[in-house]
Amino acid sequence: xxxxxxxxxxxxxxxxxxxxxxxxxxxxxxxxxxxxxxxxxxxxxxxxxxxxxxxxxxxxxxxxxxxxxxxxxxxxxxxxxxxxxxxxxxxxxxxxxxxxx
Amino acid sequence: xxxxxxxxxxxxxxxxxxxxxxxxxxxxxxxxxxxxxxxxxxxxxxxxxxxxxxxxxxxxxxxxxxxxxxxxxxxxxxxxxxxxxxxxxxxxxxxxxxxxxxxxxxxxxxxxxxxxxxxxxxxxxxxxxxxxxxxxxxxxxxxxxxxxxxxxxxxxxxxxxxxxxxxxxxxxxxxxxxxxxxxxxxxxxxxxxxxxxxxxxxxxxxxxxxxxxxxxxxxxxxxxxxxxxxxxxxxxxxxxxxxxxxxxxxxxxxxxxxxxxxxxxxxxxxxxxxxxxxxxxxxxxxxxxxxxxxxxxxxxxxxxxxxxxxxxxxxxxxxxxxxxxxxxxxxxxxxxxxxxxxxxxxxxxxxxxxxxxxxxxxxxxxxxxxxxxxxxxxxxxxxxxxxxxxxxxxxxxxxxxxxxxxxxxxxxxxxxxxxxxxxxxxxxxxxxxxxxxxxxxxxxxxxxxxxxxxxxxxxxxxxxxxxxxxxxxxxxxxxxxxxxxxxxxxxxxxxxxxxxxxxxxxxxxxxxxxxxxxxxxxxxxxxxxxxxxxxxxxxxxxxxxxxxxxxxxxxxxxxxxxxxxxxxxxxxxxxxxxxxxxxxxxxxxxxxxxxxxxxxxxxxxxxxxxxxxxxxxxxxxxxxxxxxxxxxxxxxxxxxxxxxxxxxxxxxxxxxxx
Numbered sequence: 001x002x003x004x005x006x007x008x009x010x011x012x013x014x015x016x017x018x019x020x021x022x023x024x025x026x027x028x029x030x031x032x033x034x035x036x037x038x039x040x041x042x043x044x045x046x047x048x049x050x051x052x053x054x055x056x057x058x059x060x061x062x063x064x065x066x067x068x069x070x071x072x073x074x075x076x077x078x079x080x081x082x083x084x085x086x087x088x089x090x091x092x093x094x095x096x097x098x099x100x101x
Numbered sequence: 102x103x104x105x106x107x108x109x110x111x112x113x114x115x116x117x118x119x120x121x122x123x124x125x126x127x128x129x130x131x132x133x134x135x136x137x138x139x140x141x142x143x144x145x146x147x148x149x150x151x152x153x154x155x156x157x158x159x160x161x162x163x164x165x166x167x168x169x170x171x172x173x174x175x176x177x178x179x180x181x182x183x184x185x186x187x188x189x190x191x192x193x194x195x196x197x198x199x200x201x202x203x204x205x206x207x208x209x210x211x212x213x214x215x216x217x218x219x220x221x222x223x224x225x226x227x228x229x230x231x232x233x234x235x236x237x238x239x240x241x242x243x244x245x246x247x248x249x250x251x252x253x254x255x256x257x258x259x260x261x262x263x264x265x266x267x268x269x270x271x272x273x274x275x276x277x278x279x280x281x282x283x284x285x286x287x288x289x290x291x292x293x294x295x296x297x298x299x300x301x302x303x304x305x306x307x308x309x310x311x312x313x314x315x316x317x318x319x320x321x322x323x324x325x326x327x328x329x330x331x332x333x334x335x336x337x338x339x340x341x342x343x344x345x346x347x348x349x350x351x352x353x354x355x356x357x358x359x360x361x362x363x364x365x366x367x368x369x370x371x372x373x374x375x376x377x378x379x380x381x382x383x384x385x386x387x388x389x390x391x392x393x394x395x396x397x398x399x400x401x402x403x404x405x406x407x408x409x410x411x412x413x414x415x416x417x418x419x420x421x422x423x424x425x426x427x428x429x430x431x432x433x434x435x436x437x438x439x440x441x442x443x444x445x446x447x448x449x450x451x452x453x454x455x456x457x458x459x460x461x462x463x464x465x466x467x468x469x470x471x472x473x474x475x476x477x478x479x480x481x482x483x484x485x486x487x488x489x490x491x492x493x494x495x496x497x498x499x500x501x502x503x504x505x506x507x508x509x510x511x512x513x514x515x516x517x518x519x520x521x522x523x524x525x526x527x528x529x530x531x532x533x534x535x536x537x538x539x540x541x542x543x544x545x546x547x548x549x550x551x552x553x554x555x556x557x558x559x560x561x562x563x564x565x566x567x568x569x570x571x572x573x574x575x576x577x578x579x580x581x582x583x584x585x586x587x588x589x590x591x592x593x594x595x596x597x598x599x600x601x602x603x604x605x606x607x608x609x610x611x612x613x614x615x616x617x618x619x620x621x622x623x624x625x626x627x628x629x630x631x632x633x634x635x636x637x638x639x640x641x642x643x644x645x646x647x648x649x650x651x652x653x654x655x656x657x658x659x660x661x662x663x664x665x666x667x668x669x670x671x672x673x674x675x676x677x678x679x680x681x682x683x684x685x686x687x688x689x690x691x692x693x694x695x696x697x698x699x700x701x702x703x704x705x706x707x708x709x710x711x712x713x714x715x716x717x718x719x720x721x722x723x724x725x726x727x728x729x730x731x732x733x734x735x736x737x738x739x740x741x742x743x744x745x746x747x748x749x750x751x752x753x754x755x756x757x758x759x
Contacts, residue, residue: 071316089434
């Protein structure tokens with residue numbers, strides 16, 4: 001193949017790898033040591049998850065790169081819509097009309 | 102002596118024993134395997150099999166292997182269906198006992214969707230898409246081979262359960278708590294999980310592969326909105342695969358964690374909730390049915406246009422409706438469990454979103470009808486199946502809208518009305534579509550047409566059999582017959598309709614036998630396709646010889662319009678095409694590789710180990726997978742060039758002027 005795109009440097013991969021490990025360990029430590037009460041714990045885990053998502057996108061998925069048309073961005077938007085549907089939809093469906101009772 | 106006893110007791114639980122049907126199958130399997138080994142050895146074909154097929158990365162050959170595997174699975178799933186219909190033909194039949202019946206309806210469903218419909222669809226993806234968009238292979242040929250072998254070994258693992266260890270028997274979607282350790286302590290459920298997980302990796306990879314192929318590898322000049330509709334349908338299907346299959350993988354992984362480590366995701370106690378599984382599995386399961394039906398829509402579009410000698414009516418609306426269906430499919434999953442009690446607001450939302458799917462689908466039906474309107478329709482086999490599909494699918498769609506009415510669904514839910522509905526859309530929509538596609542592209546795969554006369558016998562047996570089998574089931578549903586009952590009494594009044602239904606099922610079985618006969622007959626006597634364009638086609642796959650040479654296109658075609666090949670033929674007739682000297686260039690091709698086969702085999706070992714909870718074996722298998730990944734990562738000599746001389750020789754042998 002004639003044109004090879006840059007696929008990140010060893011340095012950026014190492015940083016990404018370390019960040020993703022750290023972001024995995026933090027919630028694990030929080031849960032195992034019972035360090036936070038329920039609501040702050042959930043908030044902390046979700047925050048780590050979002051950061052983890054960003055780390056994956058920027059360090060491994062090369063979201064900044066790519067030619068036009070930006071299929072990666074389109075896929076990401078559709079993915080976000082569907083992920084939102086899965087999470088919010090499950091919460092809605094599985095709450096079994098709790099607000100009524 | 103003690104050791105002998107131990108072996109005996111191991112064998113009696115390891116192998117499925119005690120049923121004459123299974124012993125018969127054991128004998129048949131051993132005989133078939135011996136016959137295959139004998140034929141391969143006698144004709145010295147082992148090397149050929151390895152070099153030409155097992156290690157190939159050629160999309161056309163991979164497609165043919167998918168096709169063979171899916172036809173075998175159609176046979177297995179079909180036999181399951183006939184056994185069930187025999188059991189239900191009359192009240193109080195003692196042909197299958199209840200556990201055996203449970204196992205058979207479970208494997209029938211799982212095999213027909215995951216190991217028959219999916220690979221048959223992938224067969225057509227592989228055979229058609231690169232040819233149709235003017236490409237020389239898929240974007241990732243190695244990954245493509247890996248996808249096939251993962252599917253193959255996943256399917257083998259699943260099918261093995263029938264003679265070793267025992268089949269899964271908790272329904273095709275394995276709802277907990279029935280599929281949890283408490284209710285299904287045997288290995289059958291593990292076979293189910295690992296068979297699907299392993300082939301699921303392959304399905305996901307295929308989705309990515311074809312999405313990239315379509316977006317990146319179209320012939321020069323071919324805009325997305327000039328792409329043939331089958332390729333559009335594949336794009337739509339791939340988008341759904343990419344977003345839906347990970348949900349399946351996660352859901353089954355959680356179920357396995359429950360079973361393997363005693364976790365409580367879906368258990369009744371310990372804070373688990375089995376209904377969460379139902380919620381999650383249908384988030385995959387609903388898109389899944391559109392994953393398989395949308396490519397069938399693409400096939401119908403190609404066939405209607407070709408055999409009416411007209412451009413498809415409403416091309417843009419076809420594209421938009423497919424893409425809308427693929428997104429909407431992620432917003433309807435709750436209609437599979439309205440009766441779970443999620444509440445009126447939830448049910449209302451999902452009832453309306455489900456009915457909304459009817460709109461783009463209706464648009465497509467009208468487009469097919471308008472394409473035929475004032476067309477010169479040729480009643481060839483692919484067109485016959487397409488014509489049979491339209492009324493069948495319309496009725497199936499209408500009963501689907503009935504099921505979508507949430508309050509009414511409390512009456513239909515899990516009754517034979519539902520069974521009749523989904524068989525009507527899956528057989529009338531998906532199976533008819535893939536059969537139409539197989540008839541249509543068969544000459545492109547093998548270089549000869551399938552015999553019309555035998556095909557028509559098969560067609561009519563299938564079609565009449567279908568209505569005889571499933572129309573009574575709608576009525577049985579209204580009469581109160583629920584799915585998954587293994588027998589019923591004379592007092593229920595279900596006997597006559599059930600008997601009719603069984604007759605219909607066997608008529609379809611006869612149709613299948615005609616098709617097998619048709620293939621065998623046509624290999625020798627079928628009309629040869631010497632032009633590469635047996636149907637006077639419109640799209641690029643018909644511009645090259647049948648079967649296509651290894652590199653597909655000696656020169657990549659320049660595309661300026663929809664129906665590119667049809668346009669070119671029109672221009673040639675009017676003498677507008679200047680005979681330019683073609684400049685051949687060496688063609689860059691991927692090398693064959695044994696790694697997909699070997700790696701998938703290691704996955705099989707790992708899956709077998711996890712199934713029997715033999716951790717040593719699972720770990721050994723996974724280490725093998727890891728080694729294969731490493732070896733592949735450090736392989737640099739993975740491609741080669743076909744020389745201009747060789748291209749020229751090949752094209753000449755195929756009767757093409759270059």
